[in-house]
Amino acid sequence: MKSNNKAAGKKYAIVTGASSGIGFQTSLLLVRNGFYTYATMRNIDRSEQLADVVKKENLPMEVLPLDVTIETSVRHTVDRIIKESRKIDVLVNNAGYGLIGARRYSYVGNKVTL
Numbered sequence: 635m636k637s638n639n640k641a642a643g644k645k646y647a648i649v650t651g652a653s654s655g656i657g658f659q660t661s662l663l664l665v666r667n668g669f670y671t672y673a674t675m676r677n678i679d680r681s682e683q684l685a686d687v688v689k690k691e692n693l694p695m696e697v698l699p700l701d702v703t704i705e706t707s708v709r710h711t712v713d714r715i716i717k718e719s720r721k722i723d724v725l726v727n728n729a730g731y732g733l734i735g736a737r738r739y740s741y742v743g744n745k746v747t748l
């Protein structure tokens with residue numbers, strides 16, 4: 635099958651919640667270790683720090699919008715990635731947040747959708 639890969643022969647990784655913390659660091663770990671990395675985040679205005687490193691080190695990474703709680707957002711971005719890469723080798727579905735405290739006092743409301 636003819637491929638239209640932008641980075642043919644590469645391995646592809648997707649990371650959710652790449653704007654900070656573990657997702658940020660994992661995106662850099664993957665891209666520095668040979669993965670063409672799609673660093674996704676719900677607010678790409680928060681991509682500046684990642685973009686700076688990528689530019690400085692000339693790394694093969696794209697930042698794309700993806701909110702894990704919105705199905706259309708997930709579909710739109712994953713469809714786009716698959717169209718480009720034809721495969722996903724690694725998915726790090728990191729997006730989320732921690733709740734600390736006794737369960738009976740921890741209100742999660744509609745956030746359980748994460």
Ligand SMILES: NC(=O)c1ccc[n+]([C@@H]2O[C@H](COP(=O)([O-])OP(=O)(O)OC[C@H]3O[C@@H](n4cnc5c(N)ncnc54)[C@H](OP(=O)(O)O)[C@@H]3O)[C@@H](O)[C@H]2O)c1
Pocket residue numbers: 650651652653654655656657675676677680700701702703728729730731732
């Ligand atoms: N750090 C720990 O010790 C620890 C321990 C156990 C589990 N975890 C889990 O590991 C994950 C990352 O933790 P962290 O310490 O790196 O936290 P963090 O620095 O707060 O990062 C959380 C990331 O998730 C993103 N996010 C939240 N809701 C999202 C959504 N709906 N769609 C897309 N992205 C979303 C945040 O994006 P915004 O920038 O837009 O907020 C942020 O980039 C979390 O799922 C956390 O529960 C962490």
